[in-house]
Amino acid sequence: MSLIKRTAYFVALPLILVFLWWALTLNSDSFWVPRPAQMVSTFTEVWIGPRFANDVVPSLLRLLVGLATATVLGIGLGFVIGSSRTLRRLTEPVLELFRAIPPPILVPILMLLVGVNDSMKVLVIVSGCIWPILLNTIEGVRSMDEVLGDTARVYGIQGLSRTIMLTLPAASPYFVTGIRQALSIGLILMVISEMFASSSGLGFTIVAFQRSFAVPEMWSGIILLGLIGVLLAAIFAVAEKRILRWYYGLKEVEHSE
Amino acid sequence: MTNMTLAHPQAGPAQRPRSFWDKLRALPAGLLGAIGTLVFLLIWELIPRSGLVPARYLPPASAVLAEFFTLLGTATLWQAIGETLLGWAIGLAIASVAAIILGMLIGSSGFLRRFTASTIEFLRPIPSVALIPLAVLVFGVKLESKLLLVVYASFWPVLVQVLYGVADVDPVAANTARSYGLTSYIARLRHVVWPTTLPYLVTGLRLSASVALVLAVTAELLIGMPGLGHEIARAQSGGAYSGMYALVLTTGLLGVLINAGFRFIQKRWLSWHSSIRSEADR
Numbered sequence: 001m002s003l004i005k006r007t008a009y010f011v012a013l014p015l016i017l018v019f020l021w022w023a024l025t026l027n028s029d030s031f032w033v034p035r036p037a038q039m040v041s042t043f044t045e046v047w048i049g050p051r052f053a054n055d056v057v058p059s060l061l062r063l064l065v066g067l068a069t070a071t072v073l074g075i076g077l078g079f080v081i082g083s084s085r086t087l088r089r090l091t092e093p094v095l096e097l098f099r100a101i102p103p104p105i106l107v108p109i110l111m112l113l114v115g116v117n118d119s120m121k122v123l124v125i126v127s128g129c130i131w132p133i134l135l136n137t138i139e140g141v142r143s144m145d146e147v148l149g150d151t152a153r154v155y156g157i158q159g160l161s162r163t164i165m166l167t168l169p170a171a172s173p174y175f176v177t178g179i180r181q182a183l184s185i186g187l188i189l190m191v192i193s194e195m196f197a198s199s200s201g202l203g204f205t206i207v208a209f210q211r212s213f214a215v216p217e218m219w220s221g222i223i224l225l226g227l228i229g230v231l232l233a234a235i236f237a238v239a240e241k242r243i244l245r246w247y248y249g250l251k252e253v254e255h256s257e
Numbered sequence: 258m259t260n261m262t263l264a265h266p267q268a269g270p271a272q273r274p275r276s277f278w279d280k281l282r283a284l285p286a287g288l289l290g291a292i293g294t295l296v297f298l299l300i301w302e303l304i305p306r307s308g309l310v311p312a313r314y315l316p317p318a319s320a321v322l323a324e325f326f327t328l329l330g331t332a333t334l335w336q337a338i339g340e341t342l343l344g345w346a347i348g349l350a351i352a353s354v355a356a357i358i359l360g361m362l363i364g365s366s367g368f369l370r371r372f373t374a375s376t377i378e379f380l381r382p383i384p385s386v387a388l389i390p391l392a393v394l395v396f397g398v399k400l401e402s403k404l405l406l407v408v409y410a411s412f413w414p415v416l417v418q419v420l421y422g423v424a425d426v427d428p429v430a431a432n433t434a435r436s437y438g439l440t441s442y443i444a445r446l447r448h449v450v451w452p453t454t455l456p457y458l459v460t461g462l463r464l465s466a467s468v469a470l471v472l473a474v475t476a477e478l479l480i481g482m483p484g485l486g487h488e489i490a491r492a493q494s495g496g497a498y499s500g501m502y503a504l505v506l507t508t509g510l511l512g513v514l515i516n517a518g519f520r521f522i523q524k525r526w527l528s529w530h531s532s533i534r535s536e537a538d539r
Contacts, residue, residue, distance in 0.1 A: 009371040017376070032395065086278070089286045090293035100512025102471035104478060105486060105505050108493040112314045188384045195389070195479055203386075210390030218394070222387045229382035 034216040043220040051205070059202040060228070062118060063190045066125025070182060074130045075175055078137025079167060088138065099135060103128030103185065104192050111196070121193040121201075128189045129182035133175055140174025141167055173247050176240055183236055187229055298322075316499040325503040333488070334504075338511065340484040341473050344400060348407025349469045353462060356412050360419025361446065361454075370420070381417070385410035385472055386479075393480055403476040403484075410472045411465035418461030422454030456530055463519040470512055485511075 018036060025035045034042065047056065081087045106127050114120040144167065152166045194203030206221035241248070281289070298318045305312035316324075328334045363369045385406050392402035426449060434449045477486025485508050492501035 010375045013372055013376045014379070086282045086289065089289035090296070092286075093290040093294050094297045096513055096516070097509045100467070100516060101505060101509035102474045102512065104471065104475040105489050105508055107478075108489055108501060109505065112493070112498065113310065184382060184384065187382075188386050191384060191386045192475065192479065195386075206387070206390050210394055213394070215394070218390050222383075222391065225387035226379075226383035229384055230379055233378075233382040 032215060034219060038216060039219060039223075042216040043223060046217050046220050047224055055201055055205050056224070058200065059190055059194065062121050062193075062201075063125060063186050066122045066190075067129055067179075067182060067186050069122070070126045070129035070186075071133055071175075071179055073126070074133030074178065074182075075137050075171075078134050078171070078175065079141055079163065081134075082138040082141025082171070083167070088142065095131075095135065099131040103189055107193055107196050116198070121190070121198075124193040125186050125189045129186045132181040132185070133178035136174040136178030136181075137171055140171030143174075144170040169246075173244055176244060180236055180240065183232055184229065187225075187232065191225065314498065316502060320499045321502040321506065324499040325506055328500070328503050328507070334507065337483065337485045337488045337504075338507070340482075341470075341477065341486070341508075341511075344403040344407060344473045344476070344482075344484065345466075345469050347400075348404045348473065349411050349462075349466060351404070352408045352410075352412040352465060352469070353415050355408075356415035356461070357419055357458065360416050361423060361450070364420045364423025364454075365446075365450065370424070377416070381413045386475065389476070389479055392476070398480055398482050400482065402480055403473055403482055406472045406476045407469045411469040414464040414468065415458065415461040418457040418464075419454055422457030423450055425457070426450055426453045456527055459519075459523045459526060463516070463523065466515050466519050467512060470508075470515060474508055 022036045025033055081091055103124070107124055110120050110123050110127065114123060148166060148170065152162055157165060190201075191203035191206075194201035195207050198204040202221065202225065206218060206225070209215075209218040209221060281292075284292075301318040303317075304310055305315045305317045363373055388406055388409055392405045396402040396405065430453075431445075431449055434445055439445055439448060473484065474486040474489075476482065477484035478490050479486075481487055481490070485504060489501055489504045489508075492498070492504060
């Protein structure tokens with residue numbers, strides 16, 4: 001498909017939707033639905049300026065710290081648990097339970113245990129993001145190619161070099177999937193932890209707008225959250241393609257056989 | 258596990274005394290799981306008792322379990338579970354039906370797929386909690402608010418899986434169906450597209466079911482309509498901390514049950530599919 005055609009497909013529906021929005025609100029003074037032009041000006045007014053540095057950046061930093069911590073912990077624990085059948089069986093019921101607990105209800109517990117501060121918010125993110133990464137890593141280590149494992153042993157590859165050269169790449173398609181799932185959970189928990197008990201941050205600001213019935217400002221916050229979600233997903237998709245290039249290449253070869 | 262058997266290939270019990278680990282390894286999976294759970298409960302019991310964390314903030318496991326069993330005998334808990342499950346079920350049903358119909362429609366046309374791809378990719382990552390303020394303003398503290406969040410969150414996994422499934426139809430199967438005179442759209446949908454899509458659909462439903470529970474409970478916790486989430490918020494603000502832990506445990510168990518239920522459905526509906534059959538053969 002030519003580039004023009006692809007671009008046309010990409011922008012057609014969004015443009016139609018924006019046009020509909022513009023046309024339908026042209027003659028209305030609805031309290032709930034602002035006009036597109038009004039929306040754009042509110043968005044720049046509200047979010048571009050000091051609020052970006054005061055509310056958006058700290059929120060995103062907490063999200064990144066939480067995600068990084070969950071990734072390191074999840075992969076590390078996943079390697080330990082995944083490489084031993086006994087440990088897997090010992091931990092399975094407890095992990096199943098923890099995975100099934102909706103992460104937002106851990107916020108009240110962590111508020112009790114840690115208090116209301118930055119580390120509570122980061123811990124909320126970690127406590128929700130770790131499960132998909134951990135369980136996927138366990139699955140990845142478990143389902144490693146047996147021939148590869150035996151070959152590595154025969155060649156005397158053991159300990160750290162075995163982990164780095166064999167287990168890590170073998171499990172990477174799995175834990176990358178886990179991290180992708182954790183990304184959206186982390187964003188949700190970032191917002192929730194700030195809606196609960198906070199005086200700054202994206203979640204707090206949006207709820208504050210809602211409580212003061214500042215509807216266009218509230219919409220602009222929702223749009224900003226959507227943009228952040230889309231942007232994070234896009235960045236991760238690019239990173240994933242680079243990191244797992246060998247894996248997708250391998251699958252292509254297997255499929256074409 | 259190959260690496261363990263290889264490490265000592267013929268290490269029979271007669272040759273050397275079996276270590277504790279070896280004995281543990283020989284136990285059946287269910288028993289090991291029970292031991293693991295007991296160890297977890299023991300650690301949970303000991304942390305507050307040793308004073309590492311104040312027992313007021315983290316009550317020992319025995320206190321929470323006692324509270325849990327007391328709660329099981331009260332009508333309040335079952336009412337809360339019922340409220341949560343009601344929102345969960347209605348939301349999940351609306352989202353699944355809409356996603357299946359739209360997915361089949363969009364998926365069966367290459368034009369529609371390309372036409373909607375960018376919009377779907379944009380709407381999907383929007384965190385559903387961003388809609389909480391909107392739900393509160395428009396619907397207030399009502400079931401509709403909960404439904405808005407649950408439907409939005411659980412719609413996407415099903416839609417995406419159905420789209421994958423419809424795209425995965427084997428061209429040979431489609432051509433064979435056409436040669437055998439299966440020309441009507443409905444018949445092709447029923448006999449060619451549906452069986453290919455079903456495994457994807459069930460996966461999507463399973464993902465959506467747990468997401469829907471998360472959103473139902475979150476809505477209750479943050480907005481305050483009745484249900485398990487609201488009970489947790491009440492227990493926390495009232496200082497009934499072991500009750501709060503017991504409610505969190507209840508919610509977790511509910512999640513486990515939902516997961517298990519959908520795994521069962523997957524086995525039942527897909528008993529003919531190779532992924533389930535090969536699992537049984539092993």
